Amino acid sequence: MVSPVSPMVPAAAGVGLRFPHHGQALNPTPGVSWLEVHPENYLADAGACTHLLRARERYPLSLHAVGLSLGSVDGVCPRALQRLRALVDLTAPGLVSDHLSFSTTGGTYLPDLFPLPYTAAALQVVVANVHAAQAALGRQLLVENPAVYLATRGNEMTEPEFLATLVQRTGCGVLLDVNNLFVSAHNTGRDAAALLAAFLRHLPAAAIGEIHLAGHTRVAMSGGQVALIDDHGSGVSAAVWSLYARVLAVLGPVPTLIEWDTALPAWEVLSGEAVLAQAQLTAVGGK
C-alpha cells in the first residue's frame, strides 16, 4: 500500500466508516482525523476494497475486527488470520484490534460477542490466541473490553485484572471502550466510575492504544429492570462523555473513535460527535 498519508493513527478523534459514508469521507471533515472499519466487511468484497483504499489515501486507518474470536477454545482460525493479514498488508493500518470475547465454537461462527468467564483457563486460551494472532499479523493487537449482559459464577479475577495479565503475557494493547464499560457496569450491577478506576489502576497507561465511544439503548425487562444494549445506534450519552473526561484526565490524549453502526445518521451528525471528542482531546493537550 502506497499512501501519501502516514499509517500512524494520531491521538485525535476519528469515526467508524460505514458504506453509506464512503463518498463523503473522501472530503476533509472537521473533527475527523482518522477512520476505522470492520475488516470483515471488506475481506469478501473486493469491490468494496477499492473504496476503502481511496479512503486510506486520505486518512490513517484502524482495522477493528469482530471475527477473530480471541476467546475461542478452538483457537483463532488460520484462514481468518491469513485474510486479515492480506488486508493489513493492503491498507497499512495504524491500529488493529478485536474483542475480549468469543464468537466461534465447534466450527460455527455466530455474529455476537459472547462473554468469557474471567478464569485462569480462559486466560490461557486468550493468551495463546493473541500470541497466534500477533504472530500471524506481524504486529501488536489491541484487545477491547466487551459490553456484557451477564456474569459467570466462579470468576477468578476481575475484568481489569484479566486484561492486565493478558497485556503482560502477550504484549498486546488495550482498546478501552468507555461505552462498553458503562453498559457492562450497569448490566452486572456495578458502579461504572469504580470499574473505570479499576481499569485505570490495573492497566499500564501505555497499553491503552485506543478509546471507543458510542451510544447505547435502554430496553425494559419484564420485571421492570432496564438493560443497556450496546447497539451503537445513537449519540454518546452524557454519562459516557463524563467517564471519557476522567480517562483523558489520567491518560492524556489517546486516539478516540466514535462508533455508530445502526440507525446510521448523516455524515455531519457522526462527524459532529467526533468534534465533541476532539474538543476534550484538545483540552488535555491533543492536537
Next chain:
Amino acid sequence: MTHAALVRWQADMALAALQGDGPARERLLAQLENGPLPLLEVLELHAVTVHHALHAALAQRVPTLVALVGAESFRGMARVFAQQHPPSEPQLAQWGAALPAFIAAYPDYARLAYLPEVAAFDLALDAVAMAVPGRWSSPVTLTGELQLQWTDSLQCLQAQYPVDLLREAVSAEHAGDDGALARVELLVAPRDYALWCSIDATVQCQPVSAVAAAFLTGLMASAEVEQALAAALAAAAPGEMPAAAPAVFADLLRELQTLRAVHFTAAAPPSIPVVSRGAKARPLKR
C-alpha cells in the same frame, strides 16, 4: 473452571443463542451469577442479536426471494436455515450457499418450485457484485491467433424458470406495479445466463445458449479448449457425431462476440461475421 468446563460453556452459549430453549440453556443458567437482569431474558438478548444479524445478512443477499415470499415468511425460514446451516466464518456476505437446497426441502415453500432457483440466482448476482471490475482472465488460445479472455467476475448459471424476469418484476423499478409479477410466465424450460460485473461496477445479466454456457463453464474450470468444446458440443446436440463440431464452434464464436463479459485479443477471422442473436445484457440492481 477447568478447560473442559470452558469448552462446554462456549458450546452451550452458542447453542442457547442459536436454538433458544433446551438443555444447553438450562446448563448455562446453572453457571450464571444472579445479577440485576433476569437471566433468561439476557440469554434471549443474545439469541435475538444472533438471529437478527444472520437474518439481515441473508436478506441482503437474496432480495428477490424476500420479495416473493414476504418479509415475515422469510424471517421464519431464515431462523430455521440459520439453525441448520450456521455460518462457519465471519464473512456473512458469503454465507448462504446451502440456501437453494434448503429451500427445495422447506415444507412451507414446497409448492413454489421456482424459489430454489430464485435464491441461487440472487446469490450468484451478489457474488458477482463483490468482484473487482475490470480484471480479466489469462488469454486462452482458441484457434491460431484467436485468443479469448473473460472477466474474472463471470459466472454461468442454469435455471428452469425465468429467474431474471422474476427478479426484475420485484425490483425497485417496478415498485407500485402490482401486475409486473403476474405478467411473468413461469414456463419451465432450460435457460442459461451469463452474469458479470461490468467496468462501471454494475451487475450484468445476459441469457446465453447452453453451448456458450457449457463452453465458458469449462474454460473457467481450467479445462483445455478441446474439453470445453466437447462439453459445448454435448450441450448443443447430445449424442450427435463429432462432425458437427465445426458448425457448433462457428456459432459459438459468433455468440461470444455479442457477450461483453468476454473479449478476443486478436481479430476474429473474417469468415465469422458478428451477428446479434437477440440477447442483450441488462444491468441488474444489487
